Amino acid sequence: MPLEDLPDWLPTWCVNQLGDGPVGVLFEVRSISAVFGLRLAGGRDVVVKAREDDGRATSCVAAQARLAQRGFPCAQPLTPAVGVGALAVHAEEYRPGGELLQGDSPEIAVRYAEVFARLMGELVHVTVAPPLPNPRWVRWDHTDSGVWPAIGFLDERDQSVVPAYVVEVAERTRARMLAADLPCVLGHADFEAQNLRWHDSQVWAVHDWDSLAWQPEAALVGAASAVFPKTGPATLPPIESSAAFLAAYQDLRGRRFTAEEQEIAWAASLWPAAHDLRWEALHADPPVSSDAVRAQAPERLRRANA
Incomplete structure (x- = not known):
């Protein structure tokens, strides 16, 4: 340029x-x-x-x-x-360098969970005004009418092209998360592979701090457990990889989630995928994660009690 x-x-x-x-x-x-x-x-x-x-x-x-x-x-x-x-x-x-860590296996999930646990542990010591409104791709906690947050450039498009199952997933996950009464904490809401760089086995840089959010810890961890492999279009890792992420995070933080927190984490694991599929439908993009969401949504919803 x-x-x-x-x-x-x-x-x-x-x-x-x-x-x-x-x-x-x-x-x-x-x-x-x-x-x-x-x-x-x-x-x-x-x-x-x-x-x-x-x-x-x-x-x-x-x-x-x-x-x-x-x-x-x-x-x-x-x-x-x-x-x-x-x-x-x-x-x-300027913090250049480092490599992407790609993959969505349980082993890769644990490596990302280690960084996320460290990140969330550090944020406990940070006091700032809540960065609201939360980023749109995790803004399930909005107060607008309807299931989706009000976003003009998306709302003005033909909503009928959004698959019915995507809307149903969003409605059920959002209802489950809104029913919880958990304290909010500061966390990274865009914990995607494309936002991290690594030197060998060590994380070198975490980027995109514009994407901090103020939500229950379980919701932030659940979302991270689903987006960690993302390097471009929407994706959803295998259920066992999200489970490995959640288990490793709790082990490293030294606290087991309550039954309700476990459910909120699983509900939150589906919201970013639903948002991405809506985005793809409204922009006529190829629905890259459609098959994974269709296949996994019943089990993730079951674990969320949604």
């Missing part, structure tokens, strides 16, 4: 917040956030992230900074979240 194609506000922002303007672009990624890898005039490489300011960014960046200070493997923020028009923007250190 040429320098001249950067957003107009970005060079001045870098000078004001980091003391140097950009002289090179290392990379650019656009999804929910716009992420720019930049080389500054003084020689530093940094990452600048800009996303719609929905009130979450301040807490997410503050929590990430606290984790980095405690030695958790994540990029150290260099600025707080700063408002730029309708955007929330922050800069963080």
